[in-house]
Amino acid sequence: MQDKPTPSEVLTAVAQFLKNTVAPATTGHTSFQARVAANALEMMRRHLDMAPTAEAAEHERLKAMLGMDADLPTLNAELSRRIADGEMDLSTPGLGDHLWTITLDKLAVDQPTYAAYRASLAERGVDKD
Numbered sequence: 001m002q003d004k005p006t007p008s009e010v011l012t013a014v015a016q017f018l019k020n021t022v023a024p025a026t027t028g029h030t031s032f033q034a035r036v037a038a039n040a041l042e043m044m045r046r047h048l049d050m051a052p053t054a055e056a057a058e059h060e061r062l063k064a065m066l067g068m069d070a071d072l073p074t075l076n077a078e079l080s081r082r083i084a085d086g087e088m089d090l091s092t093p094g095l096g097d098h099l100w101t102i103t104l105d106k107l108a109v110d111q112p113t114y115a116a117y118r119a120s121l122a123e124r125g126v127d128k129d
Contacts, residue, residue, distance in 0.1 A: 011045035014038075046109045054105040059099050
């Protein structure tokens with residue numbers, strides 16, 4: 001196990017360098033690409049920081065909802081099959097909440113400043129700041 005800096009800290013530092021040093025010092029396509037690269041690094045940092053917890057919770061919800069134990073991709077495939085076959089729908093206890101939760105977890109990584117995401121968090125009484 002390594003000490004400091006953590007992978008998250010390295011990704012943050014490189015993203016900040018690209019946004020605060022490279023992008024302002026360049027123009028046109030290079031400046032744009034620096035901002036795109038910084039955003040990609042920030043998204044990967046959020047993924048490293050958030051995905052393990054979110055995926056573990058998703059795994060537990062799916063095991064309980066489906067009444068079976070398997071890896072996460074297998075459980076998601078089974079959930080999809082049951083929905084497609086009409087065995088489960090939004091009247092299934094816990095399904096709607098599960099779908100909203102995974103959607104919000106994905107938005108937390110991909111687009112945490114997205115207005116609809118922030119509104120949904122506020123509606124649920126969740127503070128992610």
